[in-house]
Amino acid sequence: MNQRLRIGGSALNVLLLALLLGVVATNVLLAQFSITPQFPAIGTASISDYLGKDQKLKPVSGQSLLITGPAGAEVTLSVAVNGAGVQGVGRCNSTIASATTRAFSLQGTSRSLTASDFTGTRGIGISTSTENQGCIDDLAEKVTQGVGTIPAGRYSLDFTLNDARTGAVLATAQHVIEITSASVTEISMNLVSPANGEILNTTNNISFQFDAGEQGKLFVYEHSNPGQSAEDATRAGGLLVMEAPFTSRGSGTVSYIYPGPNSRRPLQVGRKYSWGIEVQIVGGGGQRQTRRSTLYSFTVSSNDPGYLSLLGMLNTIGDPVSSTFANLSSSGYTLALSASNPIYLDEGQGPRRIDITEVLTRLQDAARRGLTLKARVE
Numbered sequence: 001m002n003q004r005l006r007i008g009g010s011a012l013n014v015l016l017l018a019l020l021l022g023v024v025a026t027n028v029l030l031a032q033f034s035i036t037p038q039f040p041a042i043g044t045a046s047i048s049d050y051l052g053k054d055q056k057l058k059p060v061s062g063q064s065l066l067i068t069g070p071a072g073a074e075v076t077l078s079v080a081v082n083g084a085g086v087q088g089v090g091r092c093n094s095t096i097a098s099a100t101t102r103a104f105s106l107q108g109t110s111r112s113l114t115a116s117d118f119t120g121t122r123g124i125g126i127s128t129s130t131e132n133q134g135c136i137d138d139l140a141e142k143v144t145q146g147v148g149t150i151p152a153g154r155y156s157l158d159f160t161l162n163d164a165r166t167g168a169v170l171a172t173a174q175h176v177i178e179i180t181s182a183s184v185t186e187i188s189m190n191l192v193s194p195a196n197g198e199i200l201n202t203t204n205n206i207s208f209q210f211d212a213g214e215q216g217k218l219f220v221y222e223h224s225n226p227g228q229s230a231e232d233a234t235r236a237g238g239l240l241v242m243e244a245p246f247t248s249r250g251s252g253t254v255s256y257i258y259p260g261p262n263s264r265r266p267l268q269v270g271r272k273y274s275w276g277i278e279v280q281i282v283g284g285g286g287q288r289q290t291r292r293s294t295l296y297s298f299t300v301s302s303n304d305p306g307y308l309s310l311l312g313m314l315n316t317i318g319d320p321v322s323s324t325f326a327n328l329s330s331s332g333y334t335l336a337l338s339a340s341n342p343i344y345l346d347e348g349q350g351p352r353r354i355d356i357t358e359v360l361t362r363l364q365d366a367a368r369r370g371l372t373l374k375a376r377v378e
Contacts, residue, residue, distance in 0.1 A: 033069040035077075035159045035173035038112075047139050047150055055140050057097050057131060067161065068110040069171075074164035076127070077101045077113070079157060083135070086153030089142070092135040096155075099129035103164035143291060152179045189277060189293035192253060196296040203267040203300055206258040208275060210293070216279030218244045218256055222265070223272040223297075230274035230295040240264050241273060272299045321363050 052058045069075070078100040083092040104111075104124045117123045142151065154176060161171040192209040194200060208218055222239035233239070244262035246254055259266070267273065274297045278290055314325045343359055344351035 033073075033075075033161055033170040034067075035161055035171045036066040036068075037157070037159070037173060037175035038064045038066055039175055039177075047143055050150070051136065051139055051143070055136055057136065063115070065113045065159065066110060067106060067113060067171075069106050069161075071106060071108050073106045073170075074103050075106065075170060076103050076162045076164050077124075078160040078162065082156045082158065084154045084156070086151055086155075088151045089135060089138040091132065091138050092151070092153070094135070095130075095132060096135050097129070097131045100127050101125065102127045150179055154178055189279060189291065191276065191293055191296045194275070194296065194298040196298075198298045200298055200300050203269065204259065206267070208256045208258060209253050210277055211253055212246070212277055212279055214279040215247045216245070216277055218242070218246060218275070218277050220258070220273055220275040222268075223274065226272060228272075230297050233274050234276065234295060241267065246277075267300050269300050272297060274298075317363060 050057060065077070067075070067077070078098070080098040081096045083094065083096050086092040099118075101118070102125045113124070118126060139150070155178075157175045157177070159173045159175075160169060162168065163170055190211040192211065193207065200206060208220070210218070219234065220241040220243075221234045222241050223233045224239060242258060242260070242263045244256055244260060246256065274295050276293045276295045278292050280290060315322055343354055345354050345358075345362075
């Protein structure tokens with residue numbers, strides 16, 4: 001019995017020794033892998049270095065990872081970016097983005113991964129990824145406000161190297177970026193006039209006034225239709241009215257008188273326009289970056305006394321006329337009045353030409369009696 005116990009004990013010891021050796025072998029294998037972030041020291045970082053115009057995160061040039069391990073090992077790499085203590089963009093105080101690569105092999109005993117390895121048809125490529133869209137939207141909003149660099153806070157990049165076949169963790173590493181000061185490239189881009197929603201009664205000698213802390217250009221675009229948004233109207237290829245360069249004065253209001261030498265097309269009565277400015281700042285790596293202001297829209301109307309009187313009466317005549325006119329105006333429609341297009345009224349005995357005063361009187365009477373009006377535009 002004791003012999004059987006000793007034999008059993010010997011078998012158990014052999015099994016335990018095999019398991020122990022297996023653990024030791026695994027630890028030795030793990031020790032053969034490492035991840036070394038090779039990132040330059042960052043005092044401030046430009047948002048546009050990390051965020052594309054399509055509001056998607058992008059790899060950054062000048063940064064790399066050194067992966068070491070046995071030659072030919074098949075691995076995957078996972079990366080998570082986390083924010084903490086981020087100022088002004090609360091939705092970035094969490095996981096900002098994460099990604100896992102497709103399987104790749106080490107070339108020799110090491111492999112240096114750069115931005116090009118994660119993009120393009122010849123790169124390793126990404127298997128899965130997530131993005132905190134709320135955080136990204138907030139950062140993109142900072143760009144529109146003229147903030148050039150990432151807000152102050154602590155940003156950690158956590159790397160995990162896994163065995164591509166078993167999923168076992170082979171190595172981990174962390175790189176922390178501390179943004180400790182306010183943006184050195186924050187700029188002032190304040191539009192003054194024409195104010196957003198303003199109605200101008202002239203097409204000449206219009207003063208565009210704005211504040212800008214850097215040099216750039218002023219742009220004005222015409223809307224192709226009343227319902228077109230300011231963003232769509234001012235895209236490349238739109239109806240460009242004016243594009244005028246300006247030099248920063250450091251502080252104070254800059255003025256530019258339209259039409260001037262940089263006008264491309266005349267302003268027209270009854271049309272809607274949007275304008276803004278773009279400036280150049282020095283971003284990460286010394287590269288110049290473009291920042292765009294918010295957009296203001298205005299319309300141009302006639303200064304004819306009869307036209308102005310018509311506008312006044314339409315706004316004060318009462319509902320449903322006034323509310324309908326207000327709704328159309330807020331949607332971007334403008335009122336055009338031309339003496340070459342007279343108004344006719346058909347009361348069953350053929351059309352009779354009437355003037356605008358009689359039209360308004362009849363509309364006011366109909367509104368007072370609660371009648372429903374149907375209009376047709378030809």
